[in-house]
Each structure stands twice: as C-alpha cells, then as structure tokens.
Amino acid sequence: xxxxxxxxxxxxxxxxxxxxxxxxxxxxxxxxxxxxxxxxxxxxxxxxxxxxxxxxxxxxxxxxxxxxxxxxxxxxxxxxxxxxxxxxxxxxxxxxxxxxxxxxxxxxxxxxxxxxxxxxxxxxxxxxxxxxxxxx
Amino acid sequence: xxxxxxxxxxxxxxxxxxxxxxxxxxxxxxxxxxxxxxxxxxxxxxxxxxxxxxxxxxxxxxxxxxxxxxxxxxxxxxxxxxxxxxxxxxxxxxxxxxxxxxxxxxxxxxxxxxxxxxxxxxxxxxxxxxxxxxxxxxxxxxxxxxxxxxxxxxxxxxxxxxxxxxxxxxxxxxxxxxxxxxxxxxxxxxxxxxxxxxxxxxxxxxxxxxxxxxxxxxxxxxxxxxxxxxxxxxxxxxxxxxxxxxxxxxxxxxxxxxxxxxxxxxxxxxxxxxxxxxxxxxxxxxxxxxxxxxxxxxxxxxxxxxxxxxxxxxxxxxxxxxxxxxxxxxxxxxxxxxxxxxxxxxxxx
Numbered sequence: 001x002x003x004x005x006x007x008x009x010x011x012x013x014x015x016x017x018x019x020x021x022x023x024x025x026x027x028x029x030x031x032x033x034x035x036x037x038x039x040x041x042x043x044x045x046x047x048x049x050x051x052x053x054x055x056x057x058x059x060x061x062x063x064x065x066x067x068x069x070x071x072x073x074x075x076x077x078x079x080x081x082x083x084x085x086x087x088x089x090x091x092x093x094x095x096x097x098x099x100x101x102x103x104x105x106x107x108x109x110x111x112x113x114x115x116x117x118x119x120x121x122x123x124x125x126x127x128x129x130x131x132x133x134x135x136x
Numbered sequence: 137x138x139x140x141x142x143x144x145x146x147x148x149x150x151x152x153x154x155x156x157x158x159x160x161x162x163x164x165x166x167x168x169x170x171x172x173x174x175x176x177x178x179x180x181x182x183x184x185x186x187x188x189x190x191x192x193x194x195x196x197x198x199x200x201x202x203x204x205x206x207x208x209x210x211x212x213x214x215x216x217x218x219x220x221x222x223x224x225x226x227x228x229x230x231x232x233x234x235x236x237x238x239x240x241x242x243x244x245x246x247x248x249x250x251x252x253x254x255x256x257x258x259x260x261x262x263x264x265x266x267x268x269x270x271x272x273x274x275x276x277x278x279x280x281x282x283x284x285x286x287x288x289x290x291x292x293x294x295x296x297x298x299x300x301x302x303x304x305x306x307x308x309x310x311x312x313x314x315x316x317x318x319x320x321x322x323x324x325x326x327x328x329x330x331x332x333x334x335x336x337x338x339x340x341x342x343x344x345x346x347x348x349x350x351x352x353x354x355x356x357x358x359x360x361x362x363x364x365x366x367x368x369x370x371x372x373x374x375x376x377x378x379x380x381x382x383x384x385x386x387x388x389x390x391x392x393x394x395x396x397x398x399x400x401x402x403x404x405x406x407x408x409x410x411x412x413x414x415x416x417x418x419x420x421x422x423x424x425x426x427x428x429x430x431x432x433x434x435x436x437x438x439x440x441x442x443x444x445x446x447x448x449x450x451x452x453x454x455x456x457x458x459x460x461x462x463x464x465x466x467x468x469x470x471x472x473x474x475x476x477x478x479x480x481x482x483x484x485x
Contacts, residue, residue: 091223
C-alpha cells in the first residue's frame with residue numbers, strides 16, 4: 001500500500017514538474033516574441049509616442065525579472081499587460097498608416113483639382129482664342 | 137482562448153498583494169472608456185470595448201474590496217484597451233474619409249480627363265484655324281503688295297500725263313490714299329490696305345484718263361509751236377503760251393515784215409486745233425505811259441487777231457486784251473505779243 005502511495009505521489013510530482021517546465025518554456029517564448037515585435041516598432045516607426053513604446057519595453061523587462069524571481073503567475077499578468085500594449089502600438093501604427101494615406105490622398109486630390117482648374121483655364125483661353133479667330 | 141486569458145489574468149490579479157491606488161486613476165480609466173465610446177469604439181471595435189469595460193469593472197470591484205494593487209493593474213489594462221479601441225475607431229474613421237477622398241479623386245480625375253480631351257480637341261482646332269489663317273494672311277499680304285504696286289504704277293502713269301496740271305485733286309487724293317494703304321500694310325491690316333490701294337488705283341486712273349487727252353493735245357501743240365521761229369514757249373497747267381517778239385516796232389501798231397512767217401506758222405498751228413479758244417495779249421513799252429500802253433497793247437493784240445482771222449481762223453475763238461507794261465510770269469520785254477492757247481474746247485467755255 002505504501003509503495004502504491006509513494007508511486008502515485010511520485011507520478012503526480014513528475015507530472016506537475018513536467019507541466020511547470022512546459023509553462024516556463026511558453027512564457028520565455030512569449031517574452032522573446034514580444035521583444036522581437038517591440039524591436040521592430042522601434043526600428044520602423046517614428047509615429048508612435050516613445051513613452052508608449054517605453055511602457056511596453058518596461059513591462060517586458062518587469063516580466064523577465066518576475067520570471068527570474070520565480071513568480072510565474074505575476075509574470076503572466078505583466079506579460080498580458082505588455083501584450084495588450086503591443087496590440088495598442090500595432091493599432092497606433094495602423095492608425096498612423098491610414099492617416100498618412102488620407103493626408104497623401106488629400107494632397108493628391110488638391111493637386112488634381114488644381115491641375116483640373118489649370119486645364120479649365122487653359123481650355124477657356126484656347127476657346128476664347130478660337131472665337132476671336134472665328135469672329136475675324 | 138481570449139476568455140481563458142481573461143480568466144487567468146483575473147485569477148492571478150485576484151491573488152496579487154494589495155497596494156494603495158488613488159481614486160482619480162480609476163476615474164481616468166472611466167474617462168478613457170467614455171472617450172472610446174465617443175470615438176465610435178462600440179461600432180468599430182466592440183470586442184476591445186467589451187474588454188475595456190470588463191477590466192474597468194474588475195478594477196472597481198477590486199477597489200471596493202480594498203485590493204488597490206489589483207485595481208491598479210485592471211485600470212491599466214482597461215486604459216490600454218480603451219486607447220486601443222480609440223485608435224481602431226480613428227483608423228476606421230480615416231478609412232471612411234479615405235473612401236470619400238478616393239471617390240472625390242475619381243470624380244475629379246473624370247472631370248480632368250474631360251478637360252484634357254476637350255483641350256486636345258480645341259488645340260487641334262486652333263492649330264488648324266491658325267494654319268488656315270496663316271495661308272490666308274500670306275495671300276492677303278501678297279494681294280496687298282500687288283495692289284500697292286499696281287496703284288504705284290497707275291500714279292506714275294497719271295504723273296506721266298501731267299495729271300498734276302490737269303487733275304491735281306484726283307492725283308493728290310490718289311497719292312494720299314496710297315500712303316494710307318502703305319501704312320496699313322506695315323500695321324498688318326492687309327484687308328484695309330487692299331481696300332485703300334484699290335481706291336488709290338481708281339483715283340489715279342481717273343486722274344490719268346482725265347489728263348491723258350489734254351496732255352496729248354498739249355504735247356502736239358508744244359511740238360508744233362516750238363518750231364515757230366523766235367517764239368518762246370511756256371505751258372502752265374492747261375494752257376500753252378507762245379510769246380512773239382518783234383512783231384511790232386516799239387510803239388508801232390503795224391506788223392513788221394519779218395514777223396509774218398512766224399504769224400503764218402502760228403495760224404497753221406491754230407488751224408489744226410479749230411475748237412481751242414485763244415487769248416491774245418498785247419504788252420506795251422517803257423517809253424509810254426501806262427494809259428498809252430493799255431491802248432497800244434490792245435491795238436497790237438487786235439492787229440494780230442485780225443491777221444490770224446485773215447489766215448482763216450475763226451474770229452469767235454479769239455479774246456483780245458492789253459496787259460500794258462506788265463511784268464507777267466517772269467517775262468519783261470517790250471512790245472511783245474503773247475498768244476495763249478487754251479486746252480479746253482470752245483463748246484465747254
């Protein structure tokens with residue numbers, strides 16, 4: 001009976017250790033993924049406020065520290081917060097991209113309208129010249 | 137998966153240690169939620185809004201329970217989600233604006249294209265008109281130059297027949313009109329130049345036609361009277377003047393013998409132009425008074441007339457007058473007789 005109990009306890013401990021190891025790997029890979037994503041923001045976007053990027057960066061560091069301190073639960077929270085922040089940064093980038101597109105199109109529209117007005121004026125001049133010649 | 141994450145985060149935060157959080161921070165999350173609503177978060181990012189509300193409620197609950205640190209974490213996540221919802225909403229708004237702008241661009245491009253097509257058409261038309269006009273202008277210039285050349289020739293022809301003497305007004309008008317035609321040519325007013333040139337031609341031709349007969353008549357008479365011995369010939373406008381000297385002795389009233397050949401020759405010329413009126417003027421001598429000279433001139437002129445009548449010239453053609461001792465047209469010689477042949481016909485007088 002004792003042997004059975006010891007064996008069951010051993011199996012439970014082994015299973016628990018195995019689960020805990022899998023969680024650690026997942027957390028590390030999450031941290032790595034967030035770091036990679038964040039570095040890509042830093043290198044390609046100037047439209048995002050630096051303070052918002054810094055927040056994400058700070059929280060990733062906090063998550064790392066928390067992980068190293070052996071607080072997996074708290075690490076998870078910080079990581080989720082950082083993940084939402086990265087999501088927010090992505091939204092900002094998208095917003096900025098579309099906003100830029102709007103500005104470019106507005107400029108293009110302005111230019112096209114100006115060209116159209118110019119064409120209209122030239123056309124009026126040409127028509128006036130034609131009328132003048134025809135009157136002669 | 138999302139629900140699982142929310143569950144894990146909630147569970148973990150619920151077991152986190154407590155810390156103090158000022159109430160205004162929770163309010164800031166609420167304000168952001170309201171902002172997100174105003175920006176259209178419910179429409180454009182409903183899931184994100186749902187999460188923002190959820191975390192806000194969690195923060196409130198934790199705050200009520202005195203779990204300030206957990207409340208702070210929920211607040212932060214709620215704010216991040218609200219800001220994300222705002223950003224997504226703004227992006228959607230920009231996308232909508234972009235659609236409107238794109239349709240405006242399409243519309244403007246269509247108008248622009250129409251103007252381009254119309255302009256191309258009009259430019260082609262203008263070029264054609266200009267080409268035609270250039271050809272027409274070249275022709276007009278050529279025509280104007282021809283007209284001016286012709287007018288110049290006609291004016292020269294009129295001058296050649298002494299139109300200056302016989303129809304000075306028409307010749308003068310022709311010259312002035314010619315100058316105006318030249319001026320218009322310089323200004324590029326070819327049509328006007330042609331019109332004026334044609335008018336100048338008409339005037340010059342009129343001057344020519346009206347002068348030609350008299351010119352030929354005068355030339356014939358001049359040719360003949362120039363052969364009369366001792367005669368001095370002058371022509372002024374439409375008269376030919378024949379000055380005869382030595383017809384009479386000074387103060388004499390009898391024709392001298394030597395003068396007969398000249399008077400006979402003159403009679404011959406006058407016989408050839410039977411319709412032309414003739415004026416005979418007698419001049420006196422310095423040796424007599426003016427009154428005597430008048431009488432003497434008249435007698436001498438009458439004597440010459442009678443002689444010419446005796447040679448077969450009609451007396452109706454003659455007009456006789458005495459000038460006395462006059463200085464007339466640069467000639468001042470005693471006892472001379474001036475026979476003036478008028479180039480207009482008797483019937484016109």
